[in-house]
Amino acid sequence: EQLLADKMDLSAAESFRQGRLVECRRVYRQTFVIRSYEVGVDKAASIDTFMNHLQETALNHVWMSGLAGDGFGATHGMIRNDLIWVVTCMRIEVDAYPTWGDVVEVDTWVAASGKNGMRRDWLVRNYKTGQIISRATSTWVTMNQNTRRLSKMPDEVRAEISPFHLERFSMKDKNTVTQKIDRLDDTAQFVQYGLTPRRSDLDMNQHVNNVKYVGWVMESVPVAVHEKYELSSMALEYRRECSQSDVLQSMCSPASTVPGNEGDVEVNGAGCSHPAGSQTSIPDVTSHIPPCLQFTHLLRLQVDGAEILRGRTHWRLRDSKHSD
Amino acid sequence: EQLLADKMDLSAAESFRQGRLVECRRVYRQTFVIRSYEVGVDKAASIDTFMNHLQETALNHVWMSGLAGDGFGATHGMIRNDLIWVVTCMRIEVDAYPTWGDVVEVDTWVAASGKNGMRRDWLVRNYKTGQIISRATSTWVTMNQNTRRLSKMPDEVRAEISPFHLERFSMKDKNTVTQKIDRLDDTAQFVQYGLTPRRSDLDMNQHVNNVKYVGWVMESVPVAVHEKYELSSMALEYRRECSQSDVLQSMCSPASTVPGNEGDVEVNGAGCSHPAGSQTSIPDVTSHIPPCLQFTHLLRLQVDGAEILRGRTHWRLRDSKHSD
Numbered sequence: 001e002q003l004l005a006d007k008m009d010l011s012a013a014e015s016f017r018q019g020r021l022v023e024c025r026r027v028y029r030q031t032f033v034i035r036s037y038e039v040g041v042d043k044a045a046s047i048d049t050f051m052n053h054l055q056e057t058a059l060n061h062v063w064m065s066g067l068a069g070d071g072f073g074a075t076h077g078m079i080r081n082d083l084i085w086v087v088t089c090m091r092i093e094v095d096a097y098p099t100w101g102d103v104v105e106v107d108t109w110v111a112a113s114g115k116n117g118m119r120r121d122w123l124v125r126n127y128k129t130g131q132i133i134s135r136a137t138s139t140w141v142t143m144n145q146n147t148r149r150l151s152k153m154p155d156e157v158r159a160e161i162s163p164f165h166l167e168r169f170s171m172k173d174k175n176t177v178t179q180k181i182d183r184l185d186d187t188a189q190f191v192q193y194g195l196t197p198r199r200s201d202l203d204m205n206q207h208v209n210n211v212k213y214v215g216w217v218m219e220s221v222p223v224a225v226h227e228k229y230e231l232s233s234m235a236l237e238y239r240r241e242c243s244q245s246d247v248l249q250s251m252c253s254p255a256s257t258v259p260g261n262e263g264d265v266e267v268n269g270a271g272c273s274h275p276a277g278s279q280t281s282i283p284d285v286t287s288h289i290p291p292c293l294q295f296t297h298l299l300r301l302q303v304d305g306a307e308i309l310r311g312r313t314h315w316r317l318r319d320s321k322h323s324d
Numbered sequence: 325e326q327l328l329a330d331k332m333d334l335s336a337a338e339s340f341r342q343g344r345l346v347e348c349r350r351v352y353r354q355t356f357v358i359r360s361y362e363v364g365v366d367k368a369a370s371i372d373t374f375m376n377h378l379q380e381t382a383l384n385h386v387w388m389s390g391l392a393g394d395g396f397g398a399t400h401g402m403i404r405n406d407l408i409w410v411v412t413c414m415r416i417e418v419d420a421y422p423t424w425g426d427v428v429e430v431d432t433w434v435a436a437s438g439k440n441g442m443r444r445d446w447l448v449r450n451y452k453t454g455q456i457i458s459r460a461t462s463t464w465v466t467m468n469q470n471t472r473r474l475s476k477m478p479d480e481v482r483a484e485i486s487p488f489h490l491e492r493f494s495m496k497d498k499n500t501v502t503q504k505i506d507r508l509d510d511t512a513q514f515v516q517y518g519l520t521p522r523r524s525d526l527d528m529n530q531h532v533n534n535v536k537y538v539g540w541v542m543e544s545v546p547v548a549v550h551e552k553y554e555l556s557s558m559a560l561e562y563r564r565e566c567s568q569s570d571v572l573q574s575m576c577s578p579a580s581t582v583p584g585n586e587g588d589v590e591v592n593g594a595g596c597s598h599p600a601g602s603q604t605s606i607p608d609v610t611s612h613i614p615p616c617l618q619f620t621h622l623l624r625l626q627v628d629g630a631e632i633l634r635g636r637t638h639w640r641l642r643d644s645k646h647s648d
Binding site for chain 1 (some may be wrong): 359426539541543
């Protein structure tokens with residue numbers, strides 16, 4: 001009787017979750033209504049909201065596929081081997097931000113990434129129009145949860161996952177995923193010191209959740225940029241775990257700035273490359289504000305400078321139409 | 325044709341939201357599946373998650389009732405008068421924390437509170453068992469969004485809301501709602517300095533969202549308390565708005581500590597009153613750890629000490645059964 005109740009509860013949770021497997025069970029699809037607390041001053045969803053929905057669908061996908069053990073997306077085989085998933089890189093492009101009350105539909109699927117990794121992709125659509133508003137891709141490897149060292153993927157784990165592989169890319173340009181991100185040093189133009197994780201930043205894997213890093217990356221970007229621009233894409237390379245006792249620095253610089261050339265962020269250096277030439281050669285004569293900006297980011301430990309994460313962000317002027 | 329599309333979209337959003345009016349349209353009821361990013365290390369929902377769900381149901385209630393203008397829960401009459409809602413006090417009791425994948429059902433309704441205020445109550449149930457796991461109540465007044473001064477409630481606004489009034493209390497003891505909270509001063513035992521709102525802490529009303537204050541209140545409580553205890557109830561008095569440029573201090577003290585009597589927090593002072601006598605007269609001889617703790621809180625501006633919020637929290641030992 002208890003077992004039956006558990007099963008009914010499970011199907012209730014699954015029904016309330018509004019997620020299901022589609023395309024021969026290779027794709028997990030779930031809808032979300034953008035909630036009041038997932039939007040900012042401008043009523044638009046934040047990048048954190050996108051990242052949270054990506055994480056949620058990834059975990060529900062593992063669960064729905066019958067692969068999930070008791071952990072945070074870990075398969076039964078991973079649990080037998082004391083392994084957890086850690087993300088090594090993540091890239092997301094956002095063409096349009098949904099607003100409060102909008103319904104979005106998220107598709108996610110996995111593929112192999114080399115011998116020991118897994119790639120996970122996402123597509124986010126505006127449910128009403130069907131338009132793709134965001135594309136994302138990520139790479140995951142396994143880590144021993146006791147030694148905290150990366151592990152080879154055991155054969156039994158690959159055997160669990162591979163029936164669900166789907167060789168499809170969400171990103172239009174596969175190469176953008178693997179572009180190297182420069183390492184910032186002490187010459188970084190903007191630095192926020194003394195960032196400390198809160199207890200609520202930790203996840204079930206006992207480390208700072210990867211989505212929380214995004215808030216720190218955003219914090220170092222000048223307010224003037226946040227006000228005039230919106231994030232159009234972000235690439236993150238996760239280098240090491242971060243625990244609650246760590247104190248971090250969040251640093252960023254306009255991407256094309258070289259050490260010693262530290263001009264005003266809005267007009268020098270940060271303009272992103274433009275199909276028809278560089279921003280400096282074709283200035284926006286109406287306002288002198290470049291249509292897009294690019295920043296390089298670094299999160300590092302304050303105590304010894306150990307790298308936590310490298311990042312690169314692109315920004316477009318608010319209210320400017322996105323052109324493909 | 326566009327109008328029809330908008331209507332279809334609206335009903336889609338409402339259907340996906342899984343909320344509806346019940347009890348002669350006096351109560352708004354919505355289900356939530358606890359998501360992966362709404363839980364902490366222990367897989368249990370955080371107090372922030374509860375508060376977010378309360379806010380979300382309040383706003384959806386206003387929307388579903390047909391009262392909502394374009395604002396953050398403001399009625400048409402409020403928008404005509406440039407008014408926004410501000411919360412003056414909030415009290416929440418949590419008997420049991422749902423965990424990842426659990427389904428909760430939230431009921432909310434409103435009543436008058438004096439001549440110029442509105443009371444809003446909530447009940448949260450475990451959907452599977454029907455058990456009430458949380459009760460909450462709050463008081464709201466109107467503020468002019470240009471002058472940022474509190475306003476009398478215009479007759480037209482009261483006329484909009486009063487048909488939805490329901491004279492029912494969610495709290496078992498109505499008196500607990502109005503208990504005065506002492507003001508802490510510089511003798512507070514635990515102080516966190518230099519708290520600064522992030523851009524993402526602001527809501528559509530251009531100030532720090534009231535739920536964000538909860539994180540700061542929690543931050544000043546020692547880690548040892550978080551580890552051994554869970555929050556059983558919280559009372560908050562909101563004193564003034566907080567904007568992004570403010571720098572805050574979060575202070576707390578065991579509730580029964582008087583200045584100069586600063587012993588170890590876990591065994592002296594913070595023990596809450598017990599039906600059968602004080603904690604010190606009936607010590608827990610097995611461990612010397614009191615079964616519950618009580619703290620007084622203050623958030624204030626660092627620059628001039630202006631009060632932002634007073635609070636009181638109660639905590640119970642983890643894994644101890646809740647007794648009514």
